[in-house]
Amino acid sequence: MSSALNLSHEPVTKIPHGKLVMWAFLASELMFFSGFFGAFIVLRNANYDTFGQGSALLSWPLALVNTFILIGSSLTMAMCIYHLERKNNRFFQLFLGLTILGGFGFLIVKFIEYSSKFEHGLFPGQEHHTLFFSFYFMMTGFHAIHVIAGMIPMSFMWFKSFTKKGYPYPVKVETLGLYWHFVDLMWIFIFPALYLMIPYHGAIGGH
Amino acid sequence: MGDIFKVFNMMAWFPENVSTFGAELDNLFGVIYYLSVVIFFLTFGIMGYFLIKYRHKEGRKGYNYHGNNIVELTWTILPTILFAGLGLYTDSAWAETKYSHKVPVADVEILVLGKQFGWYAMYPGADGKFGRNAYTDRSARHLMSTTNPFGIDSTDEAGMDDFVTENQFKIPVNSNVVVRGSSIDVLHSFFLPHMRVKQDVIPGLWMKIWFNAFKTGNYELACAELCGGGHYSMRAEYEILSKSGYDKWLDQKNSDVKQLRMMSAGTTEPAPIVEESHPASH
Amino acid sequence: MSETSVVTPDSGTMDVGHHDHHELPWYRKYLFSTDHKVIAKQFMIAALFFMFVGGAFALFIRWQLAYPGKPIPVIGSILPASWVTEPMSGVITPEFFTQLLTMHGSVMIFLVIIPLAAGMFGNFCIPLMIGTDDMALPRLNMWSFWLVPPAGLIMMAGFYTETGYAAAGWTSYPPLSALTGLPVFTISGQTLWLIALFMIGFSSIMGAVNYVTTIMNKRAKGMKLFDMPLTVWALFITAIIITLGTPVLAAALTMLFMDNFLHTSFFLPDSLVTSSHYAGGGQPVLWQHIFWFYSHPAVYIMILPLMGVVSDVLATFSRKPIYGYKAMVFALSGIAFLGFIVWGHHMFQSGMNPLLGTTFVLSTIVIAVPSSIKVFNWLGTLWRGDIRFTSAMLSGLAFVSMFIIGGLSGVFMASAAVDIFIHDTYFIVAHIHYVLFGGSLFGIFAGIYYWFPKMYGRMLNETWGRRHLFWTFIAFNCTFFPMHVLGLAGHMRRIYDPNVYDFLKGLSGLNEFITISAIVLGFAQLILVANIFHSLIWGKKAGRNPWNANTLEWAAPEHPGHGNFDTDITVYRGPYEFCVEGRELDYWPQWEPGESISVHHHTIAVSKEESENKVFGAH
Amino acid sequence: MGHDHGNVIPSYMKVFYTLCTLTVLTVVAAKSLHFPASWGTPGDILHVSIGVIIAVIKVIAVMYIFMHLKFDHPFLRFLVYVPAFLFVVLTFALNFLESWDYIH
Numbered sequence A: 001m002s003s004a005l006n007l008s009h010e011p012v013t014k015i016p017h018g019k020l021v022m023w024a025f026l027a028s029e030l031m032f033f034s035g036f037f038g039a040f041i042v043l044r045n046a047n048y049d050t051f052g053q054g055s056a057l058l059s060w061p062l063a064l065v066n067t068f069i070l071i072g073s074s075l076t077m078a079m080c081i082y083h084l085e086r087k088n089n090r091f092f093q094l095f096l097g098l099t100i101l102g103g104f105g106f107l108i109v110k111f112i113e114y115s116s117k118f119e120h121g122l123f124p125g126q127e128h129h130t131l132f133f134s135f136y137f138m139m140t141g142f143h144a145i146h147v148i149a150g151m152i153p154m155s156f157m158w159f160k161s162f163t164k165k166g167y168p169y170p171v172k173v174e175t176l177g178l179y180w181h182f183v184d185l186m187w188i189f190i191f192p193a194l195y196l197m198i199p200y201h202g203a204i205g206g207h
Numbered sequence B: 001m002g003d004i005f006k007v008f009n010m011m012a013w014f015p016e017n018v019s020t021f022g023a024e025l026d027n028l029f030g031v032i033y034y035l036s037v038v039i040f041f042l043t044f045g046i047m048g049y050f051l052i053k054y055r056h057k058e059g060r061k062g063y064n065y066h067g068n069n070i071v072e073l074t075w076t077i078l079p080t081i082l083f084a085g086l087g088l089y090t091d092s093a094w095a096e097t098k099y100s101h102k103v104p105v106a107d108v109e110i111l112v113l114g115k116q117f118g119w120y121a122m123y124p125g126a127d128g129k130f131g132r133n134a135y136t137d138r139s140a141r142h143l144m145s146t147t148n149p150f151g152i153d154s155t156d157e158a159g160m161d162d163f164v165t166e167n168q169f170k171i172p173v174n175s176n177v178v179v180r181g182s183s184i185d186v187l188h189s190f191f192l193p194h195m196r197v198k199q200d201v202i203p204g205l206w207m208k209i210w211f212n213a214f215k216t217g218n219y220e221l222a223c224a225e226l227c228g229g230g231h232y233s234m235r236a237e238y239e240i241l242s243k244s245g246y247d248k249w250l251d252q253k254n255s256d257v258k259q260l261r262m263m264s265a266g267t268t269e270p271a272p273i274v275e276e277s278h279p280a281s282h
Numbered sequence C: 001m002s003e004t005s006v007v008t009p010d011s012g013t014m015d016v017g018h019h020d021h022h023e024l025p026w027y028r029k030y031l032f033s034t035d036h037k038v039i040a041k042q043f044m045i046a047a048l049f050f051m052f053v054g055g056a057f058a059l060f061i062r063w064q065l066a067y068p069g070k071p072i073p074v075i076g077s078i079l080p081a082s083w084v085t086e087p088m089s090g091v092i093t094p095e096f097f098t099q100l101l102t103m104h105g106s107v108m109i110f111l112v113i114i115p116l117a118a119g120m121f122g123n124f125c126i127p128l129m130i131g132t133d134d135m136a137l138p139r140l141n142m143w144s145f146w147l148v149p150p151a152g153l154i155m156m157a158g159f160y161t162e163t164g165y166a167a168a169g170w171t172s173y174p175p176l177s178a179l180t181g182l183p184v185f186t187i188s189g190q191t192l193w194l195i196a197l198f199m200i201g202f203s204s205i206m207g208a209v210n211y212v213t214t215i216m217n218k219r220a221k222g223m224k225l226f227d228m229p230l231t232v233w234a235l236f237i238t239a240i241i242i243t244l245g246t247p248v249l250a251a252a253l254t255m256l257f258m259d260n261f262l263h264t265s266f267f268l269p270d271s272l273v274t275s276s277h278y279a280g281g282g283q284p285v286l287w288q289h290i291f292w293f294y295s296h297p298a299v300y301i302m303i304l305p306l307m308g309v310v311s312d313v314l315a316t317f318s319r320k321p322i323y324g325y326k327a328m329v330f331a332l333s334g335i336a337f338l339g340f341i342v343w344g345h346h347m348f349q350s351g352m353n354p355l356l357g358t359t360f361v362l363s364t365i366v367i368a369v370p371s372s373i374k375v376f377n378w379l380g381t382l383w384r385g386d387i388r389f390t391s392a393m394l395s396g397l398a399f400v401s402m403f404i405i406g407g408l409s410g411v412f413m414a415s416a417a418v419d420i421f422i423h424d425t426y427f428i429v430a431h432i433h434y435v436l437f438g439g440s441l442f443g444i445f446a447g448i449y450y451w452f453p454k455m456y457g458r459m460l461n462e463t464w465g466r467r468h469l470f471w472t473f474i475a476f477n478c479t480f481f482p483m484h485v486l487g488l489a490g491h492m493r494r495i496y497d498p499n500v501y502d503f504l505k506g507l508s509g510l511n512e513f514i515t516i517s518a519i520v521l522g523f524a525q526l527i528l529v530a531n532i533f534h535s536l537i538w539g540k541k542a543g544r545n546p547w548n549a550n551t552l553e554w555a556a557p558e559h560p561g562h563g564n565f566d567t568d569i570t571v572y573r574g575p576y577e578f579c580v581e582g583r584e585l586d587y588w589p590q591w592e593p594g595e596s597i598s599v600h601h602h603t604i605a606v607s608k609e610e611s612e613n614k615v616f617g618a619h
Numbered sequence D: 001m002g003h004d005h006g007n008v009i010p011s012y013m014k015v016f017y018t019l020c021t022l023t024v025l026t027v028v029a030a031k032s033l034h035f036p037a038s039w040g041t042p043g044d045i046l047h048v049s050i051g052v053i054i055a056v057i058k059v060i061a062v063m064y065i066f067m068h069l070k071f072d073h074p075f076l077r078f079l080v081y082v083p084a085f086l087f088v089v090l091t092f093a094l095n096f097l098e099s100w101d102y103i104h
């Protein structure tokens, strides 16, 4: 019915609905992580030494590897949208595949990191934790959940692209791409915050 | 009938004020109250007038008018000035009561601890100085326990004469009492209604609270922050004594402490609780 | 859901939309519907159900305060054993009392007012008032509703845990809310509360991003942003607050959940004597900051939509354009923006740096300015009107007047020095209820009375509506006005038994009076329920535009089906053109073609040529 | 889509290289610039600001190019600037939190 009426017109802002919803949602996500970062900054300053000790126990080279993986997958994500918009299905598949692979790579490295922490008896909470590791697991954990949540629809699109019609919705890929870049973006903050920016001066204490 | 009007005479309901800065705070309340009354009658009056005057009648027509920027501006700017003025006007009282650099030199210094569900107060004893405890030395915090809530280091000479009272304390009249308040478990709020004092106490921090009473008598201390099922019963009493009465009480306590110390000589015990009451026992 | 009963039997002919769609199975139509109107009704029914629950909790609280130690009448003897001091005694325990007030606050705020204000009005009004067929993403919209009932159930499931319901107040300050005394990985009422709030928050966000997109993208042809009714503006701004505020709460909830469930210590300092197995290092006040960073904007989430609704109601029934439309929009935005920088006024006595207190005094006091602008503009709207006292109008007027009282009591607390004494006393409780009941709930009543005809195609009974409002208004003021007095006398909030204190001894008469009024207030709401059910079946049929209003929803059929409209919608003018000079009718709908010019804040209908000449210059 | 800006691959690559370089730069800065402990808080602030500034540059690059913020509707920029501002407000106020008055 509504096709006969003028109610369902093209979006007033020219931004597709899904994409605008995604942007609004990302604004929301930004505030979500703001809550964590705000708390992190305060408690870091109040517990400078224990945070320094905790940070020193992390393996920044592994995190560096992960940073490169995420940057790379952000690039391949941008590329795959570019190629889908130009109907280069082969390249679309290639770059989306690489993006998914990046996601897997990230998670594998994360897994290695986590299991070495668990081996050393570092958990969030309970008797032996320090506040730093609560933050570490919470922030990287939420980030990892976001990675996984992004990979699910991505894999779906990837498999769909092998059907006869290919993957026909560039806007959806673009929307997912926004999300994926956001995940990268959060890591850009998490990486220095947790791994780098808490110099440990030993027992002297920075403050 | 008079009772009904008493409901609107707000200022009459305040509990008696015994604090030097209390009257100022009450007055500020009064200022805002009378301002509000004026605004109330103004707005309600205008509204009632319009409602009656412009109620629907045969032949009446609404007035197509979209508003006027000058009017809008007026009733933006005027309240802004009024409100900002009000904020600044009340700020000096706030600064006086709460800013830590405005806290006067202490005539009497007490440590207060909230716990579920009651209050401890600690006095520095005969030497007028606290020994090493969780307040004076942060590293003594690990000494805190249910039997030693203040984390008193019993090896410190200076702390030998410190004593603790439970659910009650006494202060002298016309003296600056500086209270350092904290908690051993959850949040509580140190509320002296008659003194117009309220300050949450937080485990891990020592809040600076001060007041000066101008009248003697027995009053109550309440907890104003939800702290569990027994929150309502977290009541304590305090007595404001004349200066000489207070000194007498202090001497009494000091000798009590000495006695207790002698009896338990050799054992390393934290400051004894010399006086307790359970006003809210049930 | 009882949605089945709401489709009036013979409205079929008007449900133009239905015939062109596949006949959906019943569960798609009434349960998992993606139609925004059905979702709105679902929000309404769920929220009104929870209002009963929350109201019942309130009456328990009131009984205990008026008659401490006396058994609760009628149902006292059948209360669960864990709620009462001795089996069958009917006297509730202090622990249960704290659970009651926590659940009362949480239910009323998160399961009643927010779902009604943002969920129900957001869903119902936005697509209809901007003249479109549905939300931008209808399916997302459906999920935003379907997270709420499970969340409510999870919150209520606290009853089955070892510790009972959450018991730390709706603000859930740690350490109290974190120290459950239970081993790790044990679910307590508090844990469930945290989970439930997380879900409700997520639901709000899903709804809000949808509203933002719908309003930005789907406005009818010709509708500029400044042609939107104030209800839509208010909901738009509310949606932005939700989008940016709620996730911060989610972060705080996550941290508190970890403290509570995994025994981390984000909010727990060192050396908690009674629970030494916590590692410490955290800060209790941190929670308060993050919580209020959300929850102050949240109180505006609860009132802004209703400010919009009331603006529309006032304009329609005064038969006048709203006074200062743009000023109203700017005031809404101002409140929203300032709302994010005043959170510290809840924490004046919390041990926050007193210097910060001073800055928060100023920002808080400034936020009263846009509220004043709104009040004055409402009064200006009444000025020289042609006022019709319908039930909707009466609720709207109650909203304005009660909001003034509630707002003025806010100004007391906004001054940090005055707040020292009244913080955490019944003065605050009075403020809460004047703004939330007197404000939000009366606004919701106004909206229900106003849009019921469009929702269900039938009119609510006006006589009963008036009776409902009369009794509610009287009982409301008798219940909550004396609470100011209690507060001034020093009566702390959240206490189980005021008689423990000597200085509160004289207040028991007042407490009794409040309780009796509260019971009347509760029963008065039954009139509304009865009216709703009565009118659903026997109500007078509503035409398309029973109030002769201007906004687009009244262009839709009297009981719109899927797709909302049966004609093209093009918008020609702003939403408040009442009594335009040069027109026979005293209203001029937005969708009706016609030319006009604007002279000195008046609108004049003219012929096409005249308007092209634009002698006086259009606005 | 809708807005096709020709061949964007070179600018994508530029962003990619920038991101990689800046990442290396952060690590190098963090690991080599050890301000003496005696500098106390100012040293810490300096150290952190370097990391934050680099991160912000990276984020801007990602947002503006990868996420097309540069080419899109201004409302989207509103959706980024406002949370960013609120974040600053929140952290700024929070850092007053542990009021030095009360620490003892």
Ligand code: HEA
Residues within 6 Å of the ligand: B039, B043, B079, B082, C171, C299, C300, C302, C303, C345, C346, C364, C365, C367, C368, C371, C372, C373, C375, C403, C404, C405, C406, C407, C408, C410, C411, C413, C414, C415, C419, C422, C423, C424, C428, C431, C432, C435, C436, C439, C440
């Ligand atoms: C809908 C909800 C709502 C609304 C709109 C408001 C509005 C306001 N609130 Fe309220 N508030 C709550 C809900 C709300 N509040 C709740 C739930 C709590 C308690 C939370 C808890 O602890 O459990 C609370 C607590 C609360 C406190 C904390 C008190 C304490 O715990 O010690 C403060 C302190 O500043 C405050 C202030 C204000 C102010 C200044 C406004 C302003 O926006 C009001 C502005 C309105 C007016 C000023 C009136 C109209 C104007 C005029 C008639 C103009 C004429 C006036 C002049 C020219 C002077 N509120």
Ligand code: HEA
Residues within 6 Å of the ligand: C048, C049, C051, C052, C054, C055, C056, C058, C059, C061, C062, C101, C102, C104, C105, C106, C108, C109, C112, C113, C168, C169, C170, C171, C429, C432, C433, C436, C437, C440, C441, C479, C492, C493, C494, C495, C518, C521, C522, C523, C525, C526, C528, C529, C532
């Ligand atoms: C919108 C929010 C809202 C509403 C409507 C109410 C309604 C009521 N509240 Fe509310 N109250 C709060 C929000 C609300 N409250 C909050 C946030 C707190 C703070 C909690 C805390 O401290 O943590 C609080 C705290 C609070 C206290 C303080 C508790 C304490 O600190 O010890 C008291 C005490 O008297 C009280 C009483 C009441 C009463 C008697 C009502 C009456 O108005 C209730 C009467 C209503 C009914 C009995 C049910 C009515 C509804 C229906 C009958 C349904 C209608 C159905 C249809 C239309 C279909 N409330």
Ligand code: CUA
Residues within 6 Å of the ligand: B114, B115, B117, B187, B188, B189, B223, B224, B225, B226, B227, B228, B230, B231, B232, B234
């Ligand atoms: Cu302690 Cu309430």
Ligand SMILES: [Cu+2]
Residues within 6 Å of the ligand: C295, C296, C299, C342, C343, C345, C346
């Ligand atoms: Cu507030």
